[in-house]
Amino acid sequence: MATSRPDKRLLRLLPVERWPSSEEARASRWFSPVALGPVLAHERTWIPAMVPWRATDDGFVSERVIEWYRRFAEGRPGVIVVEATGIRDVPSGPLLRAGHDRFVPGLRRLADAVREASAGRTRLFLQIIDFLSIKRRPPRDVFLSRFATIDEALRSRLPADLASLDSSAVRAHLGTLDDEALRSVLSPRDHESLTMGHRERVTDVHLPHVRDLPATLPPLFSAAARRARDAGFDGVELHYAHAYTMASFLSRRNDRADGYGASREGRMRLPLEVLAAVRAEVGRDFAVGCRFLGDEVIEGGSRIDDAIAFGLAFARAGMDFLSVSKGGRFEDARAPKVGEAAYPYTGPSGHECMPTVHIDAPGPFGRNVSLARDIRRALRAEGLDTPVVTAGGFATFEQAEAALVAQDADVVAVARQALADPDFFEKIRRGHGEEIRRCFFTNYCEALDQSHKEVTCQRWDRDFSDGDAAALAPRSLDGKRRLTAPAWTPPSD
Numbered sequence: 001m002a003t004s005r006p007d008k009r010l011l012r013l014l015p016v017e018r019w020p021s022s023e024e025a026r027a028s029r030w031f032s033p034v035a036l037g038p039v040l041a042h043e044r045t046w047i048p049a050m051v052p053w054r055a056t057d058d059g060f061v062s063e064r065v066i067e068w069y070r071r072f073a074e075g076r077p078g079v080i081v082v083e084a085t086g087i088r089d090v091p092s093g094p095l096l097r098a099g100h101d102r103f104v105p106g107l108r109r110l111a112d113a114v115r116e117a118s119a120g121r122t123r124l125f126l127q128i129i130d131f132l133s134i135k136r137r138p139p140r141d142v143f144l145s146r147f148a149t150i151d152e153a154l155r156s157r158l159p160a161d162l163a164s165l166d167s168s169a170v171r172a173h174l175g176t177l178d179d180e181a182l183r184s185v186l187s188p189r190d191h192e193s194l195t196m197g198h199r200e201r202v203t204d205v206h207l208p209h210v211r212d213l214p215a216t217l218p219p220l221f222s223a224a225a226r227r228a229r230d231a232g233f234d235g236v237e238l239h240y241a242h243a244y245t246m247a248s249f250l251s252r253r254n255d256r257a258d259g260y261g262a263s264r265e266g267r268m269r270l271p272l273e274v275l276a277a278v279r280a281e282v283g284r285d286f287a288v289g290c291r292f293l294g295d296e297v298i299e300g301g302s303r304i305d306d307a308i309a310f311g312l313a314f315a316r317a318g319m320d321f322l323s324v325s326k327g328g329r330f331e332d333a334r335a336p337k338v339g340e341a342a343y344p345y346t347g348p349s350g351h352e353c354m355p356t357v358h359i360d361a362p363g364p365f366g367r368n369v370s371l372a373r374d375i376r377r378a379l380r381a382e383g384l385d386t387p388v389v390t391a392g393g394f395a396t397f398e399q400a401e402a403a404l405v406a407q408d409a410d411v412v413a414v415a416r417q418a419l420a421d422p423d424f425f426e427k428i429r430r431g432h433g434e435e436i437r438r439c440f441f442t443n444y445c446e447a448l449d450q451s452h453k454e455v456t457c458q459r460w461d462r463d464f465s466d467g468d469a470a471a472l473a474p475r476s477l478d479g480k481r482r483l484t485a486p487a488w489t490p491p492s493d
């Protein structure tokens with residue numbers, strides 16, 4: 001007789017002694033209201049931004065995008081933050097865009113769907129993002145024959161008899177070198193472009209479009225925020241975190257000498273100017289908050305003391321909430337394969353951003369909460385009451401409630417556990433916590449994000465047990481995975 005082996009992943013779940021009764025949940029802090037500037041959220045439960053790769057190729061809201069958010073809204077969290085949405089009107093694959101008014105009707109359908117599915121309980125924010133160009137890792141021969149910079153500096157690193165050759169002969173010589181020799185001849189930047197793919201940085205001020213970011217970004221962010229308001233969203237979350245443009249301005253590695261880098265004041269200048277432009281555009285009755293890093297994790301990056309200074313400045317300038325994340329930078333990402341682009345969640349900083357059960361002590365659960373706590377304490381000491389959102393490895397009610405009761409944060413966000421089970425909050429609210437489909441925290445979903453495939457959860461894929469409905473469930477483009485979590489029928493309460 002075949003025996004099934006116990007699933008070892010179950011042993012790594014954060015243990016739960018007892019899920020709360022519905023009365024306990026209702027009386028809890030997590031399920032109590034919180035004011036986010038002008039917006040009242042019914043609960044301190046929050047689903048942070050998660051890109052599901054379901055927009056159309058030209059950046060519009062698709063039916064699949066709507067289904068993704070409708071399913072989360074059925075769990076009626078206090079807030080859903082819609083995935084990172086580009087502020088420019090440039091092709092960027094199946095990522096949502098808000099860079100033109102033609103995107104507003106789709107965003108409005110999305111906002112309507114969330115309102116309907118949550119019976120008006122869930123507040124909806126749009127995360128708006130700018131990112132710089134990143135190229136795929138080139139084949140070695142293509143890079144050396146076409147892109148490597150052949151200048152005096154490179155020639156000075158060549159043996160004297162080769163230094164005076166013409167460029168094409170130098171390129172041919174580079175092609176004969178082994179990896180170690182090549183590293184010693186190419187500039188560090190070119191070597192990085194060869195092994196990681198070329199990536200623009202905010203410090204590339206020799207490029208006019210990068211030099212001019214302080215002029216171009218405030219109107220782009222403010223127009224995107226206005227579109228979110230026109231579409232019926234309750235607010236925007238300015239994406240100042242992870243690997244993207246605004247986080248790179250805040251980074252301690254930003255040494256721009258034009259007043260937008262180097263000192264802390266310089267590094268936070270553009271983020272504050274973006275906030276001012278957005279606020280001037282949308283007014284005071286629309287929530288404007290941001291997500292930023294409590295710690296960049298990379299060598300030479302910003303640490304919690306920088307983040308505290310940023311948090312204080314953002315709060316004083318009128319941010320309605322501060323959502324604290326960690327890491328997720330390109331600088332320490334793993335080298336991609338030739339033909340693929342680097343992904344900022346593959347190195348140590350990325351592992352801190354979306355920690356798995358394989359991370360070092362103390363493990364993934366609530367791992368980043370101290371960052372939110374330190375920022376919140378500094379705010380309160382200065383008499384600032386801006387709500388602080390924490391995220392990272394929240395999987396149970398007790399854990400979230402403890403963070404709130406300890407005043408480490410004002411809101412606890414749940415990403416992957418809500419992806420594994422979009423009814424997570426509703427099950428707790430109704431006292432059916434033991435029915436929650438627990439997240440394994442092993443990042444199958446994140447691997448799909450990395451390969452730009454529609455994000456789904458490994459815990460849904462094998463569960464086709466709800467008969468006809470499952471057979472009819474929409475599938476991913478590869479036909480192998482269901483696109484939304486299985487439905488839950490609450491037992492009669």
Ligand SMILES: Cc1cc2nc3c(=O)[nH]c(=O)nc-3n(C[C@H](O)[C@H](O)[C@H](O)COP(=O)(O)O)c2cc1C
Pocket residue numbers: 048049050051052083084127241291325353354355391392393394413414415416417445446449455
């Ligand atoms: C598939 C996926 C996509 C994500 N996309 C975004 C994003 O668009 N913007 C963002 O700020 N964070 C993004 N994140 C990070 C999450 O918001 C969250 O900070 C992280 O997963 C840690 O929280 P958790 O432990 O509850 O999952 C993403 C995470 C996942 C798993």
Ligand code: SF4
Pocket residue numbers: 416417419420438439440441442443444445446456457458459
């Ligand atoms: S695939 Fe599902 S179970 Fe695995 S980490 Fe992602 S949400 Fe959790």
